[in-house]
Amino acid sequence: MMRLLKSFLKYFSLILIIVTLNFMLPRVMPGDPMVFIFGEEIYGIAVNNPELFAQFVEKYGLNLPLIEQYRIHIINFFTGDWGYSFSFGRPVFEIIAERLPFTLLLTFPATLMSLAIGIAIGLRIGWRPNRISSRITTSICLLIHSVPSYWLSMVFLLVFSLWLRFVPVGGAPRPDSTLIEAISHLILPFSVLLLFNTAYIAMIVRGLTVEVSEEEFIATAISKGLKHWKFSIRHLLRPSLPPLIFLTAIELGFTLSGALLVEIVFNWPGIGYTMLQAVVERDYPLIHATFTIVAVAVITANAIGDLLTGFLDPRVRNNGDIEN
Amino acid sequence: MGTSRTEILGFLLLSSVFLMLIFSFLPEEYFGKKSQSPYLPPSPSNPLGTNDIGEDVLKNLLIGSRASLTIGILSALVATGIGTLIGVISGFFGGRIDEFCRSLTDLFLVIPGLPMMIVLAAYLGPSYFNVILVIGLLWWPATARIVRARAVQIANSAFVEGLIAIGAGRGYIVIKHILPNVYGVALSRFVLTVPSAIILEAGLSFIGLGDPRNPSWGTALHFALTRGALLHGAWWTFIPPGLCIAITSLAFLLIGFGIEKRYRESVKSMERSL
Amino acid sequence: MESLIEFRNIDVKFRLGKLTIHALKGINLELRRGEVLGLVGESGSGKSVLIHSVFRTLPDDAVLSGEIIYKGVNLLSMDERKAMKLIGKNFSLVPQGFGSLNPVLKSWFQIMERPMEHFGLKKAEAFLVSKELLKKLFLEDPEKIVHAYRHQLSGGMLQRILVAMGISGKTEAIFFDEPTKGLDTITKEKLLELLRFARSMTESMFVVSHDLEFIERIADRIAVIHRGEIVEISEAKEFFENPKHPYSRMLIDSAPSKGLKKCFDKIDFNSEGCSYYLICQRAREICKRNRPSWIKLESGGLRCLVDIWK
């Protein structure tokens, strides 16, 4: 139990640090903090009618000492008041709540499927790396690995929707559209993400498998003449699960950023697309919100990864006494 | 250990990219003329056609290589430099210092790269220097972790124990023994970080936060998307920059894996494992 | 005694960077049914490579040729999956050291993995059998240890689990790879007890070791290997009383209990004559120039020049 508490504290403090970062940035950066808190256009309007300006200063306690402001900021964060987005004319939290499901709809299944396929491929190309089929698969994964995800989306868009007209040019399915229509919108971004994450995970699993197959206990396992799939799972995959989970959780930051950019190409109204709009409009509260959501997602993934590692790796769970 | 085929292919690709860098410094008249009509398809005068404002795509591509390559390499250098330093310190000295470095590494590992850069770029304004600094500051934990593992292995080995018995000072041991042994790992990490840095920078420019004064391959993609090159079917404006990023990353990845493989071989001794 | 497994000119080469290492140079050896065969040699003599060639655990770039005959079938010519199934069913390997156990599987599971795979043993049943086995191997309370992972085992416990792995389920032959490496005298005594018990659970045993004193107390027949070649095979008693090959005699003399006589470093690996010319009592002029060949003797064989033995 102690271990769980300790890791919960660690990850909670990480979230706190992210929130503090959001709080500090506008106040540390050169220029008037008000600009960063309200966004440029609004700052222009607010300047010339003082009472609106005063009303906001009052609401966010900007005239209070820093510590007070910090306290309010923290409370606001956890009560869901993430500030007001002027470019959308709505509270930031509402926008995020509306757009997040779209991103999850895209990234969650893609990540899960790519984990399964990626592990299967990774085990195969890692176990006998010198086979011709392994070499070819590895170079394909390497190729996908080195290509920017959003560029691949543009190519897919060009080929499948412009030239071959299979799929409409991006955009989200309207709530009333039929299942096929919805899928036709989803299929391109989903396949890009799937392709990308699978290549990524396959390369990670390949590295781990090559490493584990040099261990001594592999010879013992082979001598038992197990069926290949049993051998792969028990003696290749199981021992490398802890590092695999750790690496995947770490790389999530990178893969998530890729996913956000893919959304932009396909005008898929998720967090990525929102981030682009926020950047274009210089809507700072919204920029902070999108950053926080992604950071929190990565932190949660790492927390889950930590939990799973504890569960899967006996060395971590009970390194002293034996219990059944 | 001869250089393996992968490394040779890597060097070939890399030399082609550096060739582009050199060509970018050619004087004006070598390039296609600036023409009034946008989206001209590839023609003898403009080998790669023109983009949305009539500029020659090939010229932008070559100039773009300057920003992408330098940012990629410099930020990877900063990242691996910091990573190696922290890795060696926490690996060799251990104890509380090690504990502190590890929590620092865990913290930075969790911060997502691109969103962080977007926030900072939004504040600091897009500038060449900020991008290098930010990638460097966000990407050192991966190197630190691997370098630390190797440093710990060396620090606890029998020959360092023997050195202490001979009376060698800590500084001497770090410089003469820890650093050279960690160099192989750090070098392969550096080469493998460059592609991520290039793709990350391209992502930032793709969103529109790239440095306008130093357009990179990402900037070309940004304009291609926002100015509707895609709808015009003007593939020649965005296919080449993407390919260049891919080739450069592939080159560095191949070389990086080659070095890593050679380093792993040099440590393992075959004869005694018979 | 008819032979269980027969090695016919087994040849193994590895590539190390530019140079290739010739680990085994045409090994001819047979493991007879019901005997304990000891394969003895210095480290780097290639003795473990022979075991790896049976279980196909050689590295990818190794080149293996020759025949391993088991029940009239050459295992090397069979397709890999079928051969491994046959090997897994009839033979078992007892490795050495903590590294040879899977770090994330419980001990009882690793002991019973082989019988569960080949004899259709169910998990619950296998769990009980593993406890039974460990009790037979002088372990007071196996309740706790069956659930232990690799990092929770002491030296003594590890040894019993490795031997239990070898004797769980029916086997025709158990292969031991350097069982005494790095053990101190007391633990070596305990291992002897375990091996004697293992002897009763199987037909024949193949023990590879560099520890002559240990082999003397367990093996029926002894084969000596040096730089990838078998130099002598003979019955155990006869081998220790009067070893025929000079290298065998040197090995016996160099055992620590014999007072560390200085009698080595004079083997020069000349290609045309016999390399052991300088340390051989029976050496004659002809030994310098022509290669020794294998002579069959009633109790085994010897790599020497024929006419010396006439």
Next chain:
Amino acid sequence: MSSEERILIGCELSKEFRTRKRIIRALQRASVEIRKGERVALVGESGSGKTTLAKILAYILKPSEGRLVFRGKNLAEMDKRELRIFRTKVQYVPQYSDLALDPLWHIYDSIAEPLRIHGMVESRQEELERILEIADLLNLSIDHLRRKPRDLSGGELQRAVIARAIILKPEVLIADEPTSMLDPVTQSRIIWAIMNAREKIGFSTILITHELSIAKAISERLYVMFGGRIVEFGFTEDIFTEPLHPYTSSLIERDVYLLMNEEKIAEGGVFESPGCEFRFRCRFAEEKCKTPPPEIRMGKKRTVRCWLYGEPDRV
């Protein structure tokens, strides 16, 4: 025989390691003395504290209690300069391991390194001569010197490590199980190399081993260790002709009785309850053994730590 002059003395040395759950008493009040040119052996099972004692004598490990004295000067009070001199006089050869020498350095440079650190050599030429001299002593050829550690066999690597330790012509060489993982032939080559070098340079040797027969073959005086304590010490022939402590006698006769109750004592030299650590495996164990036995002097330079030998007279 060794002259009377005592170079290295360790009195009442103990060492404790703290882990989260327990305190491991690896070494308990061990006293040792080494004379000039003397051949000493430390024998005991794994976990008996012999490696800990060896590292304390070489001052790589600082003792929790007790004093280490070199030529009349306590190590704890030595300043930097004196410590450096000590480092050249007392050398340590670690247990056999793959990382026994820096994998990137050539063997020649690894052996020459001590000379360069202590600036013992004026010219490259003199350095070359000294290295060739030492290499010849340990029959390492020029070709070996030019190679890297990964191209050497186990025996050659260990001999190179020994060459590095004795290049400074020390007064005491502490060899910690130099041959435990190697086969008999390589083992005897290494032991012979050490003894051969010893005759030429004249350093005294402390050999740590669990191989009783090696200790018998090459040592004048013997310390037998069990459970972190020195249970018996004296001249090697006396101990082998008439072992006093039950543990020593069962070690010599390879007594199977020891096998039985091995599980009772906790592993790794951890003994919660004080008293004689050997009582769980001792034939003659009685109530008295629960209290720690005193060190009883049984004649000139011969002591045993066991209640069997009557009341403790002044040591």
